[in-house]
Amino acid sequence: MKGHLDLLVLAILRSGPLHGYALVEALRARSGGVFDLPEGTVYPALYRLERAGVLRSGWAAGVGRRRRRVYELTPLGFETLEARTEEWHELSVGIASVLDAAS
Amino acid sequence: MSGDDPVDAYLAELRAKLGRRWRRRRLSWEAEGHLREAVARRVATGTTPAQAAAEAIACFGTALEVASALDWAQPAWRRRGRGRVAAAAFAVVMAAIAIAVVFVAGPGGQTAGTEHGAASPAPPVAENPVRGKEVANGAVDELSWSAAAYQSDRGVCIDIVFSGSTSLVGGGCGFGVPDARTVGVGRTYLADPNRTWIFGPATSSTDTVSLGLDDGRALSVKTAELPATEAREGLSVYVTSIPGNVSVTSVEGRDGNGGSLGRIVAELP
Numbered sequence: 001m002k003g004h005l006d007l008l009v010l011a012i013l014r015s016g017p018l019h020g021y022a023l024v025e026a027l028r029a030r031s032g033g034v035f036d037l038p039e040g041t042v043y044p045a046l047y048r049l050e051r052a053g054v055l056r057s058g059w060a061a062g063v064g065r066r067r068r069r070v071y072e073l074t075p076l077g078f079e080t081l082e083a084r085t086e087e088w089h090e091l092s093v094g095i096a097s098v099l100d101a102a103s
Numbered sequence: 104m105s106g107d108d109p110v111d112a113y114l115a116e117l118r119a120k121l122g123r124r125w126r127r128r129r130l131s132w133e134a135e136g137h138l139r140e141a142v143a144r145r146v147a148t149g150t151t152p153a154q155a156a157a158e159a160i161a162c163f164g165t166a167l168e169v170a171s172a173l174d175w176a177q178p179a180w181r182r183r184g185r186g187r188v189a190a191a192a193f194a195v196v197m198a199a200i201a202i203a204v205v206f207v208a209g210p211g212g213q214t215a216g217t218e219h220g221a222a223s224p225a226p227p228v229a230e231n232p233v234r235g236k237e238v239a240n241g242a243v244d245e246l247s248w249s250a251a252a253y254q255s256d257r258g259v260c261i262d263i264v265f266s267g268s269t270s271l272v273g274g275g276c277g278f279g280v281p282d283a284r285t286v287g288v289g290r291t292y293l294a295d296p297n298r299t300w301i302f303g304p305a306t307s308s309t310d311t312v313s314l315g316l317d318d319g320r321a322l323s324v325k326t327a328e329l330p331a332t333e334a335r336e337g338l339s340v341y342v343t344s345i346p347g348n349v350s351v352t353s354v355e356g357r358d359g360n361g362g363s364l365g366r367i368v369a370e371l372p
Contacts, residue, residue, distance in 0.1 A: 021141065
């Protein structure tokens with residue numbers, strides 16, 4: 001899961017900016033509950049991706065007086081998402097071939 | 104919040120494990136916002152506050168898990184050892200894939216009773232059961248293959264499948280017809296060392312594509328029409344299989360009368 005989290009985060013944010021809680025909810029909903037990871041581990045992934053320049057963040061008004069950090073893809077993030085999706089497609093094709101040959 | 108609030112207690116434990124650097128303070132702040140919202144949403148659906156807090160904390164992960172994830176997110180030079188392990192694992196997976204592809208395609212890589220490119224494409228015959236439209240088929244070592252093509256927001260995509268299998272064995276995406284040219288060209292990225300699939304797009308007026316090979320021969324490949332989508336105009340595609348020890352040096356599109364529509368010099372990897 002750890003190796004794929006970055007790609008999943010980028011894919012979720014493709015549709016627009018989200019704060020961490022909403023991102024986790026979207027990840028769980030879109031995966032049909034398959035990716036039910038410890039929610040707190042998403043934030044370190046967000047920081048890593050932001051440091052890599054594929055995400056940017058800013059404060060936005062939240063519930064009550066609390067502010068929330070909202071994340072969105074940078075232009076580099078969109079490019080990275082496209083490239084890594086392609087890599088994933090290739091890898092999944094190869095793995096399917098291995099499994100099919102073994103069956 | 105009261106002193107015995109489980110969220111406060113959890114956050115105190117988390118802060119103790121995180122330390123004081125700015126990124127850790129930020130995580131602590133975001134963790135609190137996350138947990139408060141998670142509790143509020145559960146309470147709004149009828150869960151008791153105590154139960155809501157317990158569930159929210161359980162879903163967030165233990166303080167140790169979260170702190171460990173932050174450690175893992177340290178700069179690359181601190182994780183160099185892990186990077187080497189990951190690179191080695193990736194290499195092993197890719198090697199397994201390459202071996203499997205050779206196994207599936209067979210070691211000989213020659214089509215019985217034929218010469219180069221005899222696994223020649225046929226006109227479109229049916230909708231491919233995997234996805235896209237079947238645009239070509241052939242055989243390698245008694246194993247039949249078919250190629251399906253479709254248009255996506257990544258350009259033209261080609262999937263190659265062996266008969267009797269729903270698993271893809273190769274293909275690619277992102278092909279388009281270059282400006283001022285009539286044809287493009289690509290090759291399988293999971294090539295059998297003894298066999299390679301050559302494919303690409305062409306303008307819809309292209310009837311056949313002539314592939315120049317580095318052994319001096321030329322191979323004529325019939326194109327198949329790929330319908331237009333809402334976002335893209337219709338075009339043609341071609342797919343064929345050639346021996347792995349032969350390279351394509353040129354690609355030329357021809358109309359129904361054999362007239363040249365344009366030619367490119369192939370620069371395949």
